[in-house]
Amino acid sequence: MLAKAYLRLSMFHFFDTTMLNFTKIRSTTCPKSLESN
Structure with missing residues (x-):
């Protein structure tokens, strides 16, 4: 659980x-x- 949250946070960063x-x-x-965009 914690590892998944950390992975998601690092990926977002x-x-x-x-x-x-x-x-x-x-x-x-x-x-x-x-x-122009």
Whole structure:
């Protein structure tokens, strides 16, 4: 039970940081496409 919750939390954290890095890279690489969206 605890292991499953920890796994879910770590996966969510990993996904959150990945999305944050992706958006940061997107904004620095092509801000125009980000604005049009």
